[in-house]
Amino acid sequence: FYGPEELKRGSIIDAMTWQFGRVATIFDLPTFGESPVKADKPIAVIRPATVRKEWANPARNPDPKYIAAAARKLRKNFYVVSLADLEAGEEWLVGETPEADLYLHAGELSLTQTLALVEHAAVVVSGVGWALPVAICYQTPVFIIQGGCGAHNAPHIVTDPGMDLSRVGWAQPDEYCMCASMVHDCSKHISGFNKKIKGWLNEIVQ
Template sequence: MSLLVTCQHGLGDNIYSRPFVRAAALKDSGPVYLSTPWPELFEDLKMYGVQFVRPETRLRTQAKNVERQRPGLWVGAPLNARTVRVGYNGATLKAGLSVPRAIERVLPLRGAPFVFDLPYMGVSPVTTIGQPLAVIRPATVRREWFNAARNPKPEYIAAIAAELMTTHHVVVVADLQDGAEWLEGELPPHHQAFVRGELTVRDLLALVAAADVVVGGVGWIVPAALALTRPAFIILGGHGGHNAPALITDARMNLSQIYFAAPTEYCRCTDMKHNCTKEIPDLRLKWDTFRRTRLSRPSSPTPPPAPSLGGRS
């Protein structure tokens, strides 16, 4: 029987869903229809029979990406398709299930391997001459999902960006729009900024894939850096009841190059507007620890080829 998988609409949420969509394509006897605003993240799975269904969304960034697709990409799922809605919520996180484990509960691997990766997105849109690339994600808030609580103090991101300015080509990325999404604090120091949604999702992820280091708060950069095996220094803010590292990672991922800099009193609240305590007085020490760890685990900015998983079983 055909399977219709409906993903959540967040960019990071879709990255988290990849291992389980792949498993469904490998293990189900019928075709898999995937409703997602980010088909680019699953394009390689077409070889296993995955087809894309146009999602209904009014979310700004997601709707823009849906409109970018060629019309012929979208198909209709059969009316008798079995439907699975992928996702997680406050109840699953409160129960201690991480995001991947919550997704797995509704879309099990069923013996397929857990492979956390992304398809090749092409060449980076930024070319640096003789300097490694640093990608900075500033602290922002948006009207559609106003979660100021999870953001770190913006001056912490700015401090790390300022230090990287002496050794790296620093690129800041965001999708700001007046009245819809805006910065907290000032724009971090940078050599280049793409902060008005200039980059497509392919360009954005190709940029991350080429990065020597990724810096920012919790958000899509966490699963993107993990899937692309890029070193990431993630500065935590609050809202830890939904965003603690144990909830947004999985032991089956390669966690060797990600570092979470936590506040001294990390707030475990679940209120997106809570005035969480976010002080990290030893941020510089944590940054130095991350850099020392990186020196002992060198990495290449070239993503490995996708593993061959064979056909359906």
């Protein structure tokens, strides 16, 4: 377990270290076979902005328009897969649906298939969430578009110095909000977003 009190003292990995009494020295995951998605182009995985009932945290989400902009750009050179597990009343999309070549929005993939998809993807674009540590463990390039609630979601909270972050890109709001509220109306404007993701793609992915 970790919560607000633990994150006042350190990162998520710090909190897990205190809980388990062991320091992580390797950040990896097992392989689960081939990608469940086949395409003629390199695969880009997009995580749309969603809110789920049991852990409603709209403040953490990026402005959905930036995910949509990233998806449009990626479709020029990649086969874009939009990945979510939506269910009425349980988890729902926020903002416009990003452009994609394939929508897997109804939990079509199992956990291990999801991991295999990320492992073999050319790039992942997401807000803060599970996609970040999974991509780091598989050394898959990942671009994180940040929203707010920085006390729980800032880069130094959701990563660890022992991780290989050389393939991680960040787009952070101009006035990044370090609040701890999951429902705060955080400022999420990111100046020059298209330039940021283009530069990262050119340097790290393409």
